[in-house]
Amino acid sequence: MITVEHLYHSYGRNDVYAVKDVSFDIPKGEVFGFLGPSGAGKSTTQGILTGLLRLQQGQVSVAGYDVKNLKNSMFNRIGMSFEQSNVYSKLTARENLQFFAKLYDVPTRDPDELLKLVGLDGKGQIRAGEFSKGMKHRLTFARSMLNNPELWFLDEPTTGLDPAIAATIKGIIREQNQQGVTVFLTTHNMYIADELCSRVAFIVDGEIKLIDSPKNLKLQHGQSVVAVEYGDDGKLVSETLSTVDAQSRRRLQDLIASQRIRTMHTKEATLEEIFIQVTGRELV
């Protein structure tokens, strides 16, 4: 669905690159996470893929279209949800969706259905300018689904949302993906990437450091240990035990049998820990 080969981009058109030799492929139906700290080159890459920035160097194909010679018809097949909500504040939520729906050449979804989907049912008549930040974000997200996109660009889709709404949004993304929608997810939130992505790319200083599935990364970089807390003469004792070493496994079995365990957690590495381990940088 997306092919990027040796992509470079310099805002000053000099040798200071915001994106350097970036290459990746995203097959149809994948949820691809683009992870990196602020200023890493995530938005620049996404901007080039969506035509907001001109392609300077490299080969980029999006939904079968060569980005160098972008055609407006490409936008009938893609959807884009921005990190900063960008809706007409003087139009109502419904008017916002109705207006953008008319710009497509393909059948579009019912604005009221979309508003309901993102938890804005009953708010269609309210001007977007009166919405909270989270509501505007949901409206921006709903707009990106208007044309039933085959390829969906999501930039920090759960930023600023309360956990319940964020869970709803994640549910929608999963559902759309199950229906065959390819998702390009740009985020610095490793939890949402871990939950949703089939593969993730770590980008730092404009360069991709690694591309793999979260599961593989955890296997490669995680530790096979279990952290337990148990009671011992009225005190709470913590212990970390290997699940590979025979002696540690016996000790763990004994603790389970003694019924003194209060808490027990596997110590697999988080994506954030792996990111720091691989890039030497934090996801901020």
Place this chain on the structure above:
Amino acid sequence: MKLWSSFKKELLIASRGFYFYVELLMAFILLFVLLFVVPENFSSKEEEFLYLAIPDPAIEATYIETFEDLDGAPEPVVFKVGRDEITTQLYESEEAKLHVVATEADMVRLAEDRHLYGATIQLDPVDGQWHYTYYLQGNETSRLKQLLLVLHAQDDAVVFPAAENQPVETLASDLVLLSDRENLLPVFLTFNGALMGFFIIAAYIFLDKKEGVIKAYAVSPSPLWHYLLSKVLVLTLTMLVTSLLLIVPLMGLQIHYPLTVLFLVTTGFFASGLGLIVAGYFDDMAQSFAVLFLIMIGLMLPALAYFSPSWNPAWLKVLPSYYMIYGFREIFRQADLGFVVRLSAAFLAGGAVLFAGAHARFRRTLTV
């Protein structure tokens, strides 16, 4: 269809915004001023204070008879100067208002207080000659001073008949002469329509930049030029409505309306294109204010030449507002309508160039 949707959306947003009503309100204020404040024609009567130092009352009476008062009788007028009241005898003719004052001191006080001319007219009892002393304000041209000096070098019996018999030939006899009120309209239309349009379209773009909606539009299948053109169309429509609000009550049905609409549309298109170009180079109103302000001041300069025809430097003719003002005047005078058509074509072509430049600029500066 997409352009129509964008246009309807822009119209809806404009109708819910502040600037749309500012433009309408301005049109109503200007209409009110033109109809109820500005007279049909400004009075061109000279108003002067005279002190007549003529010892013989019979000669004074004869002299006053030369004033050609309209109703044949003087009217007493009381002026308040400081704490004092000074009464004059007003003689009003078709050309002048002459106040005869009882003392020379009062005449000088009135001339000073009212910033008008004063004069003492004296008949020398010895040599029987008339002597004239003028009290000017100090800002008169040397030409006027010299004129006053030579005015009395000849006998009145020679000067006045000669002045009255001066042949005046009107070169363009088929011109419709505009009243002073109608003469103001071209300037008002240029400022209320084109220049307000220039400013307001920039304000609309800055609002969209602030809300980030241009990016949302840019990732839709609708071309960016639809977005820009829909804004231009709304501004042009608003300008057309507000301008006709001024034109119809003042000019009635006597002018060529299709040509008027053509000129309004093309000048509106040009001014909007200029506003788009400026908006393409800045992010918000605060950043662009100095440039917007300077352009607006520059574009207002031709109004000075319009009201003071003696000041009309060649460089003024570079400014598009110069041709807007004179184009409107030609329409109202029903004079050179071919000139208006040529101007419309030029504004349309200029507007198209500005629009293309703005489009290229917006395409280049869409950032993530």
